[in-house]
Every structure is written in C-alpha cells, then in structure tokens.
Amino acid sequence: MRKVLLFFMFMLALPVMADELPDYQIEGAGTGSQGTYLVRISVLSKKSKIKDDEIGRCAVHGVLFRGFANKEARQQQKPLAGSPMVEQQNVKFFEDFFKEDGVYSNYYQIVSGSRQVVKAGKQYKVTGTVTVAKDQLRKDLQDAGIIKGLNTGF
Amino acid sequence: MKKTLLAIIAMALLPLSMMGQAKKPTLMVIPADTWCAANGYMVPDPGDQDKKTRVPDYEQAILENMDLYNVITKVGELMSEQGFPLKDLSQTVKSINQNTAEDEMLTSRTGGSTLAETPLDRLLNRAKADILIEVAWKVNTVGPKRSITYTLRGLDAYTNKQVAAATGTGAPSFSAELPVLLEEAVVEKMDGFVSQLQDHFNDLMENGREINIDVRIFDNGSGLSFEEEYDGEELTDIIDNWMAENTVNHRYNLSDATDLVLRYEQVRIPLYRANGRPMDTRQFVGELRKYLSAAPYSITSKVLTKGLGRANLILGEK
Numbered sequence: 001m002r003k004v005l006l007f008f009m010f011m012l013a014l015p016v017m018a019d020e021l022p023d024y025q026i027e028g029a030g031t032g033s034q035g036t037y038l039v040r041i042s043v044l045s046k047k048s049k050i051k052d053d054e055i056g057r058c059a060v061h062g063v064l065f066r067g068f069a070n071k072e073a074r075q076q077q078k079p080l081a082g083s084p085m086v087e088q089q090n091v092k093f094f095e096d097f098f099k100e101d102g103v104y105s106n107y108y109q110i111v112s113g114s115r116q117v118v119k120a121g122k123q124y125k126v127t128g129t130v131t132v133a134k135d136q137l138r139k140d141l142q143d144a145g146i147i148k149g150l151n152t153g154f
Numbered sequence: 155m156k157k158t159l160l161a162i163i164a165m166a167l168l169p170l171s172m173m174g175q176a177k178k179p180t181l182m183v184i185p186a187d188t189w190c191a192a193n194g195y196m197v198p199d200p201g202d203q204d205k206k207t208r209v210p211d212y213e214q215a216i217l218e219n220m221d222l223y224n225v226i227t228k229v230g231e232l233m234s235e236q237g238f239p240l241k242d243l244s245q246t247v248k249s250i251n252q253n254t255a256e257d258e259m260l261t262s263r264t265g266g267s268t269l270a271e272t273p274l275d276r277l278l279n280r281a282k283a284d285i286l287i288e289v290a291w292k293v294n295t296v297g298p299k300r301s302i303t304y305t306l307r308g309l310d311a312y313t314n315k316q317v318a319a320a321t322g323t324g325a326p327s328f329s330a331e332l333p334v335l336l337e338e339a340v341v342e343k344m345d346g347f348v349s350q351l352q353d354h355f356n357d358l359m360e361n362g363r364e365i366n367i368d369v370r371i372f373d374n375g376s377g378l379s380f381e382e383e384y385d386g387e388e389l390t391d392i393i394d395n396w397m398a399e400n401t402v403n404h405r406y407n408l409s410d411a412t413d414l415v416l417r418y419e420q421v422r423i424p425l426y427r428a429n430g431r432p433m434d435t436r437q438f439v440g441e442l443r444k445y446l447s448a449a450p451y452s453i454t455s456k457v458l459t460k461g462l463g464r465a466n467l468i469l470g471e472k
C-alpha cells in the first residue's frame with residue numbers, strides 16, 4: 001500500500017521535475033544583430049547528451065530573469081523582465097511559457113557548430129551559443145501584460 | 155428610452171476615456187556639447203556681445219557630420235520600436251530658421267529688449283521636447299585596434315536633471331569600420347538606457363512633473379510684500395497653502411522665502427488639468443495667478459517662463 005502511494009506521488013511530481021530548468025550559466029557572446037542578444041549558455045549535467053531545446057530554454061530564461069555580462073566583449077545587460085521577481089509574480093504564466101516545447105521555443109536559435117561538451121569531474125559541461133529574439137520577446141510579454149513597456153500608461 | 159439611456163452612459167464615460175489618453179513625453183536627440191567642441195561645431199553666442207561664450211552649432215553639425223546623422227537616425231529607429239518616435243533635430247533646426255524673422259518682429263514690438271536665447275533655448279522652445287537625449291562618442295586607437303567610447307544621456311528638459319544614461323567602451327576591433335562600431339555601440343547600450351527611462355516615466359506618472367517657480371514682487375513703489383496680511387494671514391502662507399493644495403501629493407520645497415522673493419523647487423505638478431488636457435509650467439503658474447487676482451487678494455501679476463520647467467510669477471503689475 002505504501003509503495004503504491006509513493007509511486008503515485010512520484011508520478012504526480014514527474015511533470016514538475018521534467019519542466020525544471022537545469023543548472024546553467026549565461027554570459028554574453030558579443031553583439032547580436034539588431035533586435036537580438038547573442039549569449040553563451042553552459043549547462044552542467046550528468047549526461048553528455050542534452051537536447052538543443054534545453055540550452056535554448058536556459059537562454060530565454062537567462063535573458064529574461066538573470067541578465068548577462070562579458071568582460072572581454074565589455075558587455076552587460078540587465079534582465080529583460082526588469083527583475084527576477086516578475087517570474088514569481090506570474091508563476092502560472094511562466095510555468096506554461098517554459099513547459100516542454102512551450103512558447104519559449106519561438107524566441108531562440110542555436111548558432112550552428114557552437115556546441116561543445118567538456119567533462120568536468122563527474123559532470124559534463126555542455127556549452128552552446130544562442131541567439132535570442134529579445135525585441136519580439138519583450139513585445140509579446142508587454143502585449144500579455146507581464147512586463148511594462150515604455151509606452152505603458154501613455 | 156433604451157437609446158437615450160445608452161447615449162447618457164456614453165456621454166458620462168467620454169471624459170474618463172479622454173483622461174486615459176495621457177500625453178506622451180516627447181524626446182529629441184542632440185549632440186552633446188563636449189562632442190560639438192571636440193568636432194569643431196561651437197560658435198560664438200550671437201546673444202553675447204563680448205563673443206566670449208561659445209554655443210553648439212547644431213545646424214552645421216547635422217549638415218556636415220554623417221556619423222552624427224547616422225547615430226541620431228539609429229537612436230530614433232530604436233526608440234520608434236519602443237513606441238516613442240523622436241522629434242527630428244534637423245527638421246526642428248529648419249523650422250527655427252524659418253521663424254527667425256518672426257522672432258525679430260516680436261522683439262521690437264515688446265519694447266526693444268533683445269531675445270536672449272541660446273540655440274538650445276530656441277530648440278527647446280520650438281520642439282517642446284520633454285526629454286533631451288545627448289549623444290557623444292570618441293574613437294580610441296591603440297596600434298591597429300580601434301574602439302568606441304559612447305555616451306547616451308537623457309536630460310529632463312524641465313529640470314535639467316539626468317534621468318537616464320548609458321555609457322561604455324566597446325570591444326576593440328582591427329577591421330570594423332567606424333559606422334559599424336558606432337551602430338554596435340548604439341544597439342548595445344539602448345536597452346539599459348530605455349530601462350532607466352522607464353523608471354523615470356513611472357515616477358512621472360506617480361508623482362507628477364517637476365518644475366521650479368519663483369514668485370517675486372515688482373519694485374514699483376506699491377509697498378506690496380509677502381508679509382502683507384489678508385484676513386490675518388500673510389501672503390507667503392496664502393501662496394504656500396495654494397501650493398500644498400495643488401501639487402501632486404503636496405510635494406514641493408520652499409527653499410527661500412524673504413519679504414520680496416519666494417523660491418519653490420521640486421514642485422511636482424500634475425500631468426493633466428481638470429479637463430484632461432496636458433498641464434505645463436505656464437498653465438500651472440497661471441492657475442496661481444488667477445487665484446491671486448480674485449478677491450480678497452486682487453493682486454495683478456505676470457507669468458514669465460524660462461525653458462519648459464522654470465517660471466517666474468511677478469506680483470504688482472502686468
């Protein structure tokens with residue numbers, strides 16, 4: 001009976017676990033073309049095979065809520081959403097937004113040939129350069145009323 | 155009956171919808187004085203008889219410097235994407251030139267005093283830009299490598315306060331041409347700048363626009379002073395009470411009060427009048443003028459504005 005209960009609890013938690021973002025780092029990768037950001041994402045994982053989609057999801061999340069910098073390219077950008085609090089204030093919206101194959105997949109593109117895998121201790125560091133369509137992302141989130149635009153209130 | 159009811163409801167809702175249409179602040183990009191000086195676009199001030207003061211020559215800078223033209227156009231393009239089209243500097247300069255003759259006639263009619271306006275004053279008065287965006291850049295060369303140090307500064311034309319800024323030096327390049335480096339710098343710095351501008355607009359919406367007001371008395375021998383009493387209350391207190399009643403959240407600062415001068419700073423005026431139309435410095439001070447001209451005070455006064463955010467109300471005569 002106890003085993004059945006544990007199995008059900010595991011099954012209930014599974015969708016949440018599947019949608020959780022992996023441990024990742026974000027940094028600038030130079031100036032993107034107009035309307036885009038170019039970022040480098042490093043995902044730490046026990047598996048060496050990580051889907052491109054996972055890297056793209058981290059890139060969109062990082063651009064929105066973490067911002068990024070790059071000392072060599074003398075680059076620094078604040079989070080597009082303004083503050084990480086925006087994610088907590090709109091939990092339901094962003095759960096749907098970042099679910100597997102969610103809306104986020106419309107806003108990124110992996111730069112071909114940029115993927116690298118390096119073994120770091122017991123883990124793998126999977127790195128990829130990603131173009132994020134930040135202008136379109138900002139516009140769509142403004143239209144959805146999630147973030148404020150310069151035009152808001154006028 | 156139903157139609158009449160609907161019409162009444164529509165009429166009742168009309169002012170509300172008009173109130174919702176807030177006036178957008180207007181923005182204009184100009185080259186910073188430091189950039190004009192470094193690139194030889196400073197001329198003697200036409201209003202200064204000693205010719206010691208030098209002022210920027212925007213018209214010549216726009217005509218001759220293609221990089222400046224490109225930077226202004228690019229900033230304009232990026233701001234338009236944010237829903238904020240800019241006032242165009244070159245068109246404003248042309249409009250000023252067309253109106254020069256008009257201004258000269260106006261000067262002679264008002265009694266021979268000269269119009270003491272710098273090119274910037276003329277720009278501000280003509281364009282009525284709420285925010286001026288100053289741009290400046292410098293090319294750094296180290297051996298074969300070149301980089302750009304770029305500065306973007308948003309100044310509130312009402313208070314001359316810096317409300318947004320973005321500055322930094324781009325990555326050095328061996329091969330990129332100057333216009334490419336400049337474009338990269340503009341695109342790179344714009345988001346940070348817009349984010350700060352957003353904070354300023356939020357503050358405007360919440361706390362009103364900031365202006366400065368000096369209330370003075372004409373020295374015409376009438377004996378009027380701010381210590382004059384009306385129903386046992388001094389004129390200083392009467393004006394101060396009016397300020398408290400009419401500023402947003404009673405926010406203002408009486409920084410200097412003598413028997414002949416009251417100096418108000420950081421006066422937060424509402425963005426709109428009671429009828430939903432935009433409020434500006436002249437109209438706000440005009441309301442105080444009307445209040446003082448009514449009984450029991452019956453004080454004649456004159457409103458003089460300087461720039462967009464400073465006004466003098468001079469009591470005693472027109």
